[in-house]
Each structure stands twice: as structure tokens, then as C-alpha cells.
Amino acid sequence: MTELKDKDQQAIIQLKDLSIFYGDNQAVNKINLDFYKNKVTAIIGPSGCGKSTVLRSINRMNDFIDILHTKGEVVYENQNILDKNLDPTRLRRDIGMVFQRPNPFPKSIYNNIIWGPKINGFLKNPDELVEKSLRRAALWDEVKDRLHDSALGLSGGQQQRLCIARTVAMNPSVILMDEPCSALDPKATIRIENLIDELKDDYTILIVTHNMQQAARVSDYTAFLYEGELVEFGETDGLFTNPVEKQTEDYITGRFG
Ligand SMILES: Nc1ncnc2c1ncn2[C@@H]1O[C@H](COP(=O)(O)OP(=O)(O)O)[C@@H](O)[C@H]1O
Numbered sequence: 001m002t003e004l005k006d007k008d009q010q011a012i013i014q015l016k017d018l019s020i021f022y023g024d025n026q027a028v029n030k031i032n033l034d035f036y037k038n039k040v041t042a043i044i045g046p047s048g049c050g051k052s053t054v055l056r057s058i059n060r061m062n063d064f065i066d067i068l069h070t071k072g073e074v075v076y077e078n079q080n081i082l083d084k085n086l087d088p089t090r091l092r093r094d095i096g097m098v099f100q101r102p103n104p105f106p107k108s109i110y111n112n113i114i115w116g117p118k119i120n121g122f123l124k125n126p127d128e129l130v131e132k133s134l135r136r137a138a139l140w141d142e143v144k145d146r147l148h149d150s151a152l153g154l155s156g157g158q159q160q161r162l163c164i165a166r167t168v169a170m171n172p173s174v175i176l177m178d179e180p181c182s183a184l185d186p187k188a189t190i191r192i193e194n195l196i197d198e199l200k201d202d203y204t205i206l207i208v209t210h211n212m213q214q215a216a217r218v219s220d221y222t223a224f225l226y227e228g229e230l231v232e233f234g235e236t237d238g239l240f241t242n243p244v245e246k247q248t249e250d251y252i253t254g255r256f257g
């Protein structure tokens, strides 16, 4: 296994010997991996290799799965966020998540944006927050005249950008995306990919994708997982053009999976 680290980059999240089990079944095996600040890191690998399981450990979404248990550490801001004493609600404000299927609340576009800040008690200027967040997610121009219409009336691609706007409204430092384009058509996919490129100035982005072309297009770094293990990590250009590991080469050239 290669474990290349980029000494010039600042790690914002570090996985240390991270193992994850569903009951007796081990889905993730001793992964060590650094995610760099203000970079896009893609996590790739065949279906079932543990991508979502790893991603969900980073904002404690795995807490909702009863049979799951974890060993090792996920370090963020000098603490192991797996520590039971840590408040996952606060963590999820800092580390937001966008899911495979767009999941806006059955509320207006406007209320989708302000809901999180409101219940968390930091909503000051709602109009300003709504405009800023929608602009940041490249959606403002399309919806500015119908902010009080239901979010469910938007197209799939617009709904996914709304979910990104909703995440951005919480002022996170990290955004986790689990196959954010898998339910979208190619045109909507390109819009999200362009948006990811713009967002990395302000956020660190971790994107799970089984689409290798997408990983190559959007990410600075790529981690290749296979059967719960990290096979290779490195700069995306290098990993795709000159992989170190045979398994990586087989995967990116389509010889398996
Ligand atoms: N809720 C769950 N209960 C039991 N096993 C699960 C659950 N979710 C995922 N798994 C298993 O964990 C492994 C990794 O799954 P997952 O992280 O979803 O992979 P990926 O996102 O790469 O497709 C698979 O073997 C899968 O069957």
C-alpha cells in the first residue's frame, strides 16, 4: 500500500487507523488518510468498497446505524471527533453533507436556507443569508423571483444546488458529498462540477464518486479504496496517469469493477 503525503499541504481532517464494522462484518480496514484544506479530494472505488461508510464517519452520520462500530480516529481541529463526549450536532454544522438524492425540505426555497441557522440560533439577516447562499451555489438567478415557492418544484439539478446552498448557509469548513450527481442528468452534473471548483476557495470538499471521469475532472487529490482498504492516495493527475499500484491501474483502466 502506498501512503504518500503531501508535505506542503495542511491536513484539515486525518483518518488514523480507521476501521469500521457492521456487526462482525468489517467494511473499512485501518485507513490512514489526510484530507487537505481548501482542496477537493475524491474517494473512488467499486461499489461496496466502503466509500460512503468512510465519508459518514467524518460527520458522525454513522451514529444512526445501530450495529456499526468504529476503531481508530478521525481527527479534526486537534480532537478525535469519534469521542463520545463530542457534540455531533455542532460537528455537523462545521462538516456539512450533501447526499446522493437531492433532499430539500418540503418547504419554500427561502425556508430551506434559513431553517438550519434558525434552529441553531444564529440567524441574523435572513434575506441577506438567503441571497448570499443561493449566489454561492450558483442558483440565485434561477430562483430569485420565486423564493417562496416550494423547493420541490425545482428540477433535480436545482434541488441539489439548493441542498448545497443550504449546507453553505451553515458556514461549514468542510463539505462532504456522497455521489452528488448520481441522480442528475449530464447537464446538471456539469453545473455541480463547476460549482465544486468554485467552492473550494472557501471550503474543503470530500466527494465520493464511482465515476472516474468525474473524479479526474473535479478533484485535486484522489483516494482509491478497494474492499475496505486504501490502496493508493495522491494528486489526481498523477494517480490517473501514472498510478503506483497495480490494483489502481486495473481499476482506472476498467480492467475490473
Ligand atoms: N447499513 C448497513 N448495514 C450493514 N452493512 C452495510 C450497511 N451499509 C453498508 N454496509 C456494507 O458495508 C460495505 C461498504 O458499503 P458502502 O460504504 O456503502 O460502500 P460504497 O459507498 O463504496 O458503495 C458493503 O459491504 C456494504 O454491504
Ligand SMILES: [Mg+2]
Binding pocket: 051, 052, 053
Ligand atoms: Mg456509497
